Amino acid sequence: MRVKHTNHTLKSFPVYSSAFLSENQLVLGGGGGAANGGIKNKLRVLVVSNDDLGVDLDNEVQYELTKGEDAPMSMAAWSKDGTFACGINSVSEKLQKGLNENCRVFELKDGKLSVLRTRGTLVIQGSEADLEDYQKVTIISPDGSLLAVAGSHSLQLLSYPSLSPVGAPITTEKEIYDASFSNSSDQLVLATTANLQVYTIPNKAGSSIKGNKKEKGKKKADQKTSLNLARTVEIPASLVGGSFRSIKHHPISPDTLYTIINTTLPRSRSSRSKTPARQAYICKWKWDMKTENWIVERQRKVGEKGVTTFSISPDGKFLAYGSSDLSVGIVDAETLASVSTILNAHDFPPTTIAFNTSSTLLVSGSADNSIRIVRLPDYVRSSSGWFILLLTILIVLIAFVVQQFVLQ
Numbered sequence: 001m002r003v004k005h006t007n008h009t010l011k012s013f014p015v016y017s018s019a020f021l022s023e024n025q026l027v028l029g030g031g032g033g034a035a036n037g038g039i040k041n042k043l044r045v046l047v048v049s050n051d052d053l054g055v056d057l058d059n060e061v062q063y064e065l066t067k068g069e070d071a072p073m074s075m076a077a078w079s080k081d082g083t084f085a086c087g088i089n090s091v092s093e094k095l096q097k098g099l100n101e102n103c104r105v106f107e108l109k110d111g112k113l114s115v116l117r118t119r120g121t122l123v124i125q126g127s128e129a130d131l132e133d134y135q136k137v138t139i140i141s142p143d144g145s146l147l148a149v150a151g152s153h154s155l156q157l158l159s160y161p162s163l164s165p166v167g168a169p170i171t172t173e174k175e176i177y178d179a180s181f182s183n184s185s186d187q188l189v190l191a192t193t194a195n196l197q198v199y200t201i202p203n204k205a206g207s208s209i210k211g212n213k214k215e216k217g218k219k220k221a222d223q224k225t226s227l228n229l230a231r232t233v234e235i236p237a238s239l240v241g242g243s244f245r246s247i248k249h250h251p252i253s254p255d256t257l258y259t260i261i262n263t264t265l266p267r268s269r270s271s272r273s274k275t276p277a278r279q280a281y282i283c284k285w286k287w288d289m290k291t292e293n294w295i296v297e298r299q300r301k302v303g304e305k306g307v308t309t310f311s312i313s314p315d316g317k318f319l320a321y322g323s324s325d326l327s328v329g330i331v332d333a334e335t336l337a338s339v340s341t342i343l344n345a346h347d348f349p350p351t352t353i354a355f356n357t358s359s360t361l362l363v364s365g366s367a368d369n370s371i372r373i374v375r376l377p378d379y380v381r382s383s384s385g386w387f388i389l390l391l392t393i394l395i396v397l398i399a400f401v402v403q404q405f406v407l408q
Contacts (some may be wrong), residue, residue: 003330003340005374006053012039017138018352019077019084024048026055026354026363027070028371029086031065033078041065043072043086043106043113050360053373060200063106063113068092075137076147079357082108083116083161086149087135095131099122102135102148105161119163121149123158137178141185142251146201148188150176154192157201157227167202168226178246178310185253190225193257195241196233198292202226215230233294239263239281246310248319250333255287258319258333262306280337281309282319300336302329306350313359318376320362322350328364328372345372 010028016027026046032039032207045061048054065072068091068151077084083105090100101118124130129152139151140160147160152175181188190197193386224356235242250256261281280303305324312319312333319331328345331338346366353364362374 001340001377003342003374003377004053005372006373007344007345007347007370008055008115009370011369012350013042013044013369014071015040015369015371016351016366016367017072017086018363018371019075020354020356020363021045021079021082021084021406023078023356023358023360024029025108026356027075028365029075029085029088030365030367033073034068034070034089034092038110041069041088044242045108045113048356048363048373049123050375051291053333053361053375055371055373057175061108061111061113061306066091070134073134074136074149075352076138076140078144079351080144081161084108085138085140085149085160087138087149092131101217102151103138103147103156103158105163105402116161117163119158121154121158121169122151136222137176139179139181142183143180146185148181148183150179150190155179157188170197170198170199170227175197177244178250179255180247181251182252182255184408187190187230189247189249189257191244191247195235196244196247196259198230198233198294198326199227200230202228209274216322220400231293235261236283236299238295240301241265242281245339247308248312251309251312251314252316257285257309259283259285260307261309278306278324279304280321280323282321282331283332284336298336300331302331302338303327308349309353310353311353311363313340313355313376314357315359316354317359317364320355320364321352322346322353322366323362324349326331326350328353328361328362328374330374330376339377340374342374343371346370371405 009153013030015030019027024046028044031041043063047056070089071118072086072088075086085105100120103119103121105116107116133151139148149156155170172192174194178191186197242261245262246260248258263279281299283299286296286297288295303323307321309322319333323327326344328342330340348366350364365371
């Protein structure tokens with residue numbers, strides 16, 4: 001299906017993160033990184049038009065970061081109060097001393113951006129890997145009370161927007177790529193390359209998806225000091241050579257979540273097959289009450305190369321992804337059927353993708369100094385209603401034909 005979309009070049013501004021503060025206020029994070037090479041690291045707030053899919057560059061709000069700081073690499077917004085959190089590494093001199101104010105909360109007020117709070121969450125012990133680590137995951141819970149931030153092998157849960165720690169940090173053997181809160185904000189699922197780790201959150205009662213029975217007997221004191229690992233979920237056996245790349249909970253249905261799994265296909269030395277080395281799959285998971293675990297309800301291949309960024313619309317009807325093949329795809333969240341694919345959406349692989357708060361627009365960004373704005377089709381969003389109507393008409397027609405046959 002064709003969708004209307006427009007490309008916008010942002011001069012000397014590689015885009016790495018994005019989030020919507022409202023239906024039309026888009027925050028972008030980008031720049032040249034710590035080395036910058038003359039390209040400044042900034043936060044930019046643009047007004048996006050629903051009508052012509054344009055952007056107002058004349059009245060944008062900018063916040064320029066201190067020279068030597070890194071570009072904002074991940075971001076999440078809380079639209080109800082105009083605040084957002086993002087990951088920005090401090091200057092190298094601070095990193096060498098073990099100091100890194102990587103987690104920062106900003107506020108847009110009276111047409112200006114200002115820093116509300118900062119906190120260091122990444123472990124720096126002096127190794128080269130520690131110095132190069134960055135806040136790759138930034139997510140705010142659906143109720144706006146919690147913030148989860150993660151580097152390559154550690155995750156910290158914080159109160160939002162105070163940034164006070166909630167429990168001890170989580171460390172993982174395998175690399176972290178994403179995390180997602182349940183829609184009731186009582187669970188946190190961490191996506192590592194090897195598995196999904198499901199944690200119950202301290203002081204969050206009334207979990208919609210219950211934890212392991214073994215966990216229920218733990219002392220309240222333990223719940224106050226650490227997140228409780230309820231279970232781990234492995235990569236489906238059908239996806240050989242797969243690794244989790246992203247995870248999103250359905251914003252309305254507590255028993256549904258989605259993952260991106262990138263696979264690397266094995267090749268023998270004698271093989272002359274042109275089969276691509278990598279493929280990407282979207283998996284739709286459902287909570288199974290009998291086994292008390294997540295199981296794959298359906299999966300769909302979405303590309304012959306890896307997916308680099310992934311999101312779900314606030315109304316839960318669309319999934320969107322950016323691929324290493326430079327495309328941007330939109331998928332029906334219920335059926336995983338393709339809604340639209342924009343080929344060559346960017347010159348470089350997309351680095352970020354975000355829906356606006358009303359689920360009418362989608363924006364993708366890339367290090368090629370551009371964003372692409374996509375209008376989501378109205379009638380697809382109401383396709384379930386049309387299906388029910390057509391099914392009702394079909395049933396009535398069948399009943400009428402049967403009645404006529406009986407009367408004869």
